[in-house]
Amino acid sequence: xxxxxxxxxxxxxxxxxxxxxxxxALVSAVGVAGFGWPFLAPPGSRLGAHAQDAPWLFAGLLVxxxxxxxAAISESGIGPKAVAMLGVLAATGAALRPIGAGTAGIEPxxxxxxxxxxxxxxxxxxxxxxxxxFASALLTGGVGPWLPFxxxxxxxxxxxxxxxxxxxxxxxxxxxxxxAGYGFLAAFAYGTVMNMAGWPFMSALASNxxxxxxxxxxxxxxxFVAYCVATSLGWDLGRALVTVVLTLVVGPAVLRALRxxxxxxxxxxxVTFEAPRQ
Numbered sequence: 001x002x003x004x005x006x007x008x009x010x011x012x013x014x015x016x017x018x019x020x021x022x023x024x025a026l027v028s029a030v031g032v033a034g035f036g037w038p039f040l041a042p043p044g045s046r047l048g049a050h051a052q053d054a055p056w057l058f059a060g061l062l063v064x065x066x067x068x069x070x071a072a073i074s075e076s077g078i079g080p081k082a083v084a085m086l087g088v089l090a091a092t093g094a095a096l097r098p099i100g101a102g103t104a105g106i107e108p109x110x111x112x113x114x115x116x117x118x119x120x121x122x123x124x125x126x127x128x129x130x131x132x133x134f135a136s137a138l139l140t141g142g143v144g145p146w147l148p149f150x151x152x153x154x155x156x157x158x159x160x161x162x163x164x165x166x167x168x169x170x171x172x173x174x175x176x177x178x179x180a181g182y183g184f185l186a187a188f189a190y191g192t193v194m195n196m197a198g199w200p201f202m203s204a205l206a207s208n209x210x211x212x213x214x215x216x217x218x219x220x221x222x223x224f225v226a227y228c229v230a231t232s233l234g235w236d237l238g239r240a241l242v243t244v245v246l247t248l249v250v251g252p253a254v255l256r257a258l259r260x261x262x263x264x265x266x267x268x269x270x271v272t273f274e275a276p277r278q
Contacts, residue, residue, distance in 0.1 A: 027152070035197060
């Protein structure tokens, strides 16, 4: 008797290899130093004397390191199908970013980064976040020394969604609630991290919330919190609320579409054959 076989494919995120993990850890470490140097350098450090040079130095270094991460991840398993999906999602995110730009933090691209990172994993999420921010900067003319910081921060944002628990088991309302909560908190985190990129380069004489290279860490931390509240709290709140609303409203449909596309592409999915029951 001739029996047929059924092919079962399990949708899986794109995995990271050892070289990719090392490269990602390296670029993240440099990014932490690039963002957090005002709190890492001792008071009166000579780094403050080169404040005007720091954005360009870190920009060039971060661009190179992000390129290394993207190349390493591509070597560790992102095939043509995943590259095609990366291009589609990056283009979609870049097109979404200008919608509402300059209006109360309405930035719909953030919810797409959360859902994509959730379905496709932290490595794919990091590359997607970085590439999307780069593409959107080219589209909107927002290229400058701040771009590498935006690319890295958005990479972390999407990567974090891929690290959330229960990627294979958690579904339905519980998953949506988790993603919405993550999007809300991560939207504020993104704004705070980006504030750190520009805050040290304000003139200390212009405002009492500016970075003071001669002040202790506690005093500068208080200045930074005041700076965030005064300049970006409303914008970050708008971004967080838009991310939550879009995740809850259109999230289920987008998650289904992403998982369906992942199953059809079968990224690194093993194929098993089972004989039908007699």
